[in-house]
Each structure stands twice: as C-alpha cells, then as structure tokens.
Amino acid sequence: MANQISLFLDWVFGMTDYIERHAANYALIESVLNQILGQLTGQSGGISVPYGLQEIFDRRGLIGRDSYDFEEGILTGPDYNFQVAPGAYWSNGTFYRKTSPFTLSMAGKESGVYFLNLDAAGNPLVSSAADATITRQFSWDAGTHTISGKALYTGVNILFDGGDYADMLDSAARGKSFTRVADRLEELEQGGDIFGGNYAQDLPHSGLSFKFKAGKVRNDSFITDTPAGQVALTNGATNYVEVDPVTGVVAANQTGFTSGQIPLYQVLTAANAITIVNDKRTPAVAGTGGGGGGGGHTQGTDTGTTAPTFIIDSDAAGNPTGRAGLEVENGDDPNAALKFNRDTGKWEYTGDGGASWKELGEADLDLGAQELTKYVPQEDPPLVLETLGRGSSFDYEDLDLSPHISAPLGAAAAVLRVQFWDAAPGEGIKVLFKKRGSPGNPVTAYTVWSGVNDPGTIVVPLDTGLACQYYVFASGADTANIRIFLQGFLEKVTGVGTQEKTFSQDNISCPANSQVNLTLENFVNRGLVHYFKIEETSGLPTNVFDVHLYADSSFSTLLYKVENIGPGTPFEDWLPFWAYDAGREKKLRLRLINHDASHAGTFSLTVTAEQFA
Missing domain, CATH: 2.60.520 (Triple-stranded beta-helix)
Known part of the structure; x- marks a missing residue:
C-alpha cells in the first residue's frame, strides 16, 4: 500500500466534470479504506506483523508446517476439487492469512506443473506461473486426474508456529511428553534416543x-x-x-x-x-x-x-573342542555357518544347518555327472488306455503312465503301441500325441491315423510326472475307438566321471646344495596326473636339480621322481602317473633337491590331474 494518497482538490467555479472528479476521489478513498480494513482484520498486509516479529520472520515462508497444505492423490469429477488448509504466509514485508479451509478446482486444466499462489486477501489460487506470493508447487495429470509431486517452492521456508513447537515436545515413538525442548535435547544427548534412557x-x-x-x-x-x-x-x-x-x-x-x-x-x-x-x-x-x-x-x-x-x-x-564361529539365521530354511573345527584345525562351512560340513577352500566338485537313458521293455505290455465309441477331443487329454513305470530317476520317453480306428477313416481322422505341457503343435511322427489292422508304434516324450497327452480327431460323435499299450520306456540313469584340476605353486625357494620338503594344500585326494611341469624362475644355479613327489607326511611313499633336470629349460612330462594323499587331506608333498653347491634357486610347479571322487 502506498505511504500517501492524492485526491483532486483544485476546484474552480464553472467546472463541468466535478461529478466525475468526486466519484474518482470516493473510489480511491474506498480502495484505501478496504486495504486498511484487510490489514486491521489480519487477512493480509505488513501491519499484521509487528516490527519485532518481522525481524524473527527474516525470510519468506509459510508460518507453520501445515499452512496452505493439501493432499496429493486422485480427484473426483466433475469439478475435480481439492481442499487447501488454512494458513499464514510472510513474504517481502507482507503478511497473508486464511483462517478457514478453501476449495480449489482443477477442472478444465491441462497436464503440467502448477503453483499455489495467494491473492490480496490471503485466499489460495491455482496458477500456471509463479509470483511473489507462491507457496507450493505440484504436478497435475489431466488424464488420470491426479495431483502429485507436491513440494515447497524454491526459496520458501517453513517458519515454526505454536503447533510446530508443541509437536517438538511430544514423542509418539516413546509415548512421552516434555515441557521444554531443552529437556528433550538433553535426553537425546544422554543417549535416550538409542538406549531409551537405559x-x-x-x-x-x-x-x-x-x-x-x-x-x-x-x-x-x-x-x-x-x-x-x-x-x-x-x-x-x-x-x-x-x-x-x-x-x-x-x-x-x-x-x-x-x-x-x-x-x-x-x-x-x-x-x-x-x-x-x-x-x-x-x-x-x-x-x-x-x-x-x-x-x-x-x-x-x-x-x-x-x-x-x-x-x-x-x-x-584350556583345550576346547568342537566348532565355533559365525552362523546366519535363514528363517524357515536351514541356517548357514562358517566355523573353526578345533578337532581338525580347519575352517569349515555348512549351508544345510550343520547336516554336512565342507572344508573352507575345498572344491565343491561336480565329478562329470552325466544323465543317460536305458530302454526297459515290457514282457507283457499293459493296456494303459481303452476308449470305444467316442468323439473328438475338446482339448489335449492326459495319459498318466506313472502307475505302469518304475523309474527312480524318471523316464525320458515311452514306447506306445496305438490301435486307432474310426467308422469313417480318412486323412483327417487321427490321434495326436505330445509331451504334457509342451506346445500344441506336435510333429507328424507323433501321429497315428485310423486303421484297426494297421496299429502304430510311437516314442512319446514324458514330463517329470511320467505323463503325455493325446488329441482325438473323430468323424462323428461316437465313431472313434482307441486302445494303447505300453511296450517299454526309456529310464533315466546317472553316471559319474571325473573332473580336471590344475594345481600351480610359484616362488618355491631352495638353498644351494640343499633339499626342501614342502606340503602344498588343496591338490587332490586321488587323481591321475597327465601333465607335470617344473622350471627355475630366478636365481643363478648352474647345476642340476631333482624333484620327488610323496603320498605321506613322512615323505617315505614315493609317487614320482625326475632327476638331473637342467636349470635353463622348463621340464614337462605328459606321461600319466597315479597320485594320492594317504591322509586324505588333499595335499601334495614335494621334495626339491638343488645340486648346485653355490647358488640358490626359485622354482615354479604346475600339475594337472583327473580328480576322482
């Protein structure tokens, strides 16, 4: 509002527009009086906030966290109204206030970002552009009629009011009230937030x-x-x-x-x-x-x-025994654990709640398991299906063969003898077979045509439940007949092979004119070695060296040896030999003998073996 107003006062005798000038003066007076009234009644203006409070409200913002707030969500037509809470707002020396809820409409507005501005009386209004009275912004989706993305506009702050201060004195989480904010802060500093005052x-x-x-x-x-x-x-x-x-x-x-x-x-x-x-x-x-x-x-x-x-x-x-370590709680599933076995001196782990334990670093072997099949004929083929005088199928029908097949690991397929005949045979009169659950377009090999004197023998794949499916095409409602015998099945069997393992060890040091006995971890318990390599990688030895491999910890059971190896060229051997660890600890015991009287050497070892269970 201006600091002063100017009325027309230069009246002279004979003026002909005095009525219009009086009306303009009265309109200006009325406008200024309305502004004064609005400020005096606390709706808007700077007079509603004394100078002391203006210093406290040193930035523009909503006075109270809930001022001019509204809910996000889907609005209901046809008006698509939403309600804005009462509020107070301070901006650029001007105070705005609304003491009752206010309803706004989004009807007819396009999708986009909108702003909640205020008019001179403190009433909220929706605008597509921000001005000096802006409080919040939000997104509007005209297709789903949804308000979302509500946020304070940049530069707008929350200025605490009495309600916010009162909220600071109550703790819903702990069911406790305080009389001063300082008391609550003191309890937080004493650990009450974490320890509950313990x-x-x-x-x-x-x-x-x-x-x-x-x-x-x-x-x-x-x-x-x-x-x-x-x-x-x-x-x-x-x-x-x-x-x-x-x-x-x-x-x-x-x-x-x-x-x-x-x-x-x-x-x-x-x-x-x-x-x-x-x-x-x-x-x-x-x-x-x-x-x-x-x-x-x-x-x-x-x-x-x-x-x-x-x-x-x-x-x-003292001398504790058993296992100790870390365990993971898995709810309804078996717990997992990593523990040290004091009796064996090894770290072990389990994933089945302790029913079985494996050494840490032990290979979890898949020893070449292979699934094979073998044919199991039926000396007296059972009749597994007989339906006489029937019509066409509406969908594939199940043929459960589990009562007639004994196969612990399952069966891959069944050999069926199919007799199918119809009162009016023809090219389209047939029965189709397929694996249960497979797509409904079987190949011709799984089809038998009508002909009582010309039965068909087919091999049909089975699902895990030992079932297949069939579909009958009949010439009439009760013209088709089908009879099926199980002649045999292909039973699943499992074979076990081996797994290749390569072991390497670098930086094997051997002093001059000496021998060293080394026990190397994580090799195999039993295996057929088909590649052996050792080479000098550093040092200045000029004389030969020997390598021996042993099965036991006393280095007495010799498995393999090679002697008089020249230091300048890597030694490789592809002749297979049998290796094992007598203690079943998956260890490889190596004796290295350096015949050079003056120079030490550093060596590298590589061994590849077919590992057996």
Missing part, C-alpha cells in the same frame, strides 16, 4: 557417588533389569563403569573395561568430585560364541591386541 546419568552426582538410572541389558536371549542406583568411584583416578550382562550389577574399576562386561562410562575424578564423564554406551548385544550367556565378545578392546579384533567364544580356556 543406564543414563541421574544428575546431579554427589561427590564420588556416580548415580545412574534404571536400565535393561540383553545377554543372548535373556533380558536383565537393573534398578536405578549409584556406584562409588575412586578419587584421583580414571574409573571404568560397566554392567554385568548376566546379573545386571553395575560396578566400577580403575584398570579398564572388562572382557565380557558391558561398558557404560569412563569417569575422571579429582578433589573428591567427578570432573569428566565420557559416555561409552554402545548399542551392542552381549553373548558368547556358544550362544549362551555369561561371557561376551569384544571388538578392539581386549588386552594384548594391537588392532581391532573380533573374538568369538572369548571365554574359552
């Missing part, structure tokens, strides 16, 4: 008495309650306050956090008072590797470790 400090402390609130601690599947209390600290020391996960007892010591206990606070004292409190609570679950209570795993806190270490079964002592 074992929070109960301020103020008294001298060397450290006060704490009640808490709960979980140890595996057991929950222990601790009442509020206090613990005595030692003066002039660093005190470690912790809770026992089994008993719930809170205690303090001056040595450090104890393995198996749950850390709470690290407290410094001086002059018989508490000076510094460091919150050490973490959202961790206590429990031992065995799954029971009484101990606890520690991560990066155990005495003697130089780096963060995750310790499983930390309370084990």
